[in-house]
Amino acid sequence: MDGIMHDSDLDGDMNPEANYVPEGDGAGVKLGGVPNARGIGGYPTADGHRIRNGLFFRSAGLNFLGKDGLTDLRRLGIKEVVDLRDPSEIGLWPYRLPDDITVENIALIKQDNSGFDPSAAFNATDGTEARRAVETMSMADMYHDIVARSGREIVGIIKKPLDASECPMLIHCTAGKDRTGITSGVLMSLLGVSDDMVVSCYARSGANLGEAFRKAVMNGLAQDEDGAGQVSAAQTAALASPPELMRGVLAQLREDYGGVEAYCLENGMSLEDIAGLRELFIQ
Template sequence: MLGTGPSAGAGRRDSSPNRPRRRALHRVLAPGLARPAPAGPRRRRIRVSPLHAWAATVLGKSLPCEPVRRNAVVVLEGARNCRDLGGYPAAGGRHVRPGALFRSDRLSTLTDDDLDELGSRGIRTVVDFRAGPEIERDRSRLWPGVTSHISLPVGDTVDGDISMVDQIFEGRLRSVSEDDMAGLYLQMIGSYGERFAQLVAIAADVDHLPMLFHCTAGKDRSGIASALLLEALGVARETVLDDYCLTNELRSHQRMAELAPEFAKMGISIDDVGAILSAPRGVMTAVLADLDVRFGDVGAAARDSLNGNTTDEGPQSGVVGYLLAHGLDPAALEMLRANLLI
């Protein structure tokens, strides 16, 4: 279990020559971290966005994505990338149950109104993918209804975008490609398979629902977790990729625009490092294709044995095989679908 207190602050003192610039950087990466919650009357601000197609362009570089279902975005003041995974169509004409699975970025900067909103969703389990230093620096703020706060650390550092940006400011890194990001994701998937399998087992347990899982940016570790859960539930591959790309509109495009001037001072184009700051479709496409190749045979056999899944409409075989290979009980897959599909 983890603590439920407010943010603990910025952590260790940074005495490097780039300290002022890095401190400004982290104010962009962690908006509101050093600022108190805004004063004034408390009010409900939650809105839902209508379904629409979009293809955003940032700094002249197109980051296209297919139409996605945006009406489950939870608009919060202290978190940019929080949303309900419910409502997506799955195999056999079913849908992911709304209000049961949520993904998010850090919870340390939530306002009191944000806590009220998330509490009103009945979320009682929070799973934190962050490692020790991240937790110490950014203590999560939780609402009274949370009964389980579970630590499943993936990696021993912060989200890839923050750690790699630090390397850029230190002069050790000047470009990040989609191949680099796919390699980072595959490294996480290879090293922390048991923890991702444990996440799925937690999601399959009705006593832990509704559940929210998060990391720091809500992009890399949470993006992988969302893709694994949605594919295990039988959501189509293209829809899974659309959900991954939604991070671009909710978070990445704004952050790229904010960071571009800082990188320009160092002679670095935002285009050269955009892959680490965004959620490129090609990255997750490559990762899931790799799982299909390595774990497809195991997953296909398991898929055909699941109740109601005797055709190719079932869960993507690579993901299912990966989860089983890392300790997930086949019965948990059945329970996952029984509890989270309607």
């Protein structure tokens, strides 16, 4: 489809760390300067089918939209945008879209979350702030908390494509890798994509973000040598997408809920919804 960026570098052993690139919009789409923009189309299911293109997209924050961004959104047919950021991030990096594209904010990090807050690392401007972010950092705990405490929100989001007025849709957070990656991973797993392929999709985010994104989130970096090093360490960790984090999410879904389907049913999805999503997405 128009806007897909193709990549023929395919790793034969399907190692999730090897950046498997699907033949579809999962390989990446052009979105006017927004990094980490892609769909889930082209990823294989465990039973030999493929995810259909053009229905569900994911990216970093739309505050990065450049002059061609709206044209690209329209080319992709986006009707609904779901912003997963918390209010502080929205205040720091705002954007506006035309009224015919619905924007809904569904924050996935609870205000009393005790794990790592990525916005604290992104926004650190001195050594003290960065040290605090690093000391409280537990990405694995944050991921576990999102899955455990934001299940209703995640399920509500992945049900949206069943409504034709909300599809095609795009979800994003700040980097498009943590909250966005978890939500996309739950949907892909529900559709029958193997753990290895879900992990592979997730693990591509770190490389996809690029230097421009890193510079943007490091804006205002303190110039003192110690402070700069601590800020850089916090922000580098916040931008990484190690495969073991998504492996942990998938293990949590099995161990705590009995699998992704049971997780979705527990959090407001019906069997009819699951069947409808599979009919819509799987070709």
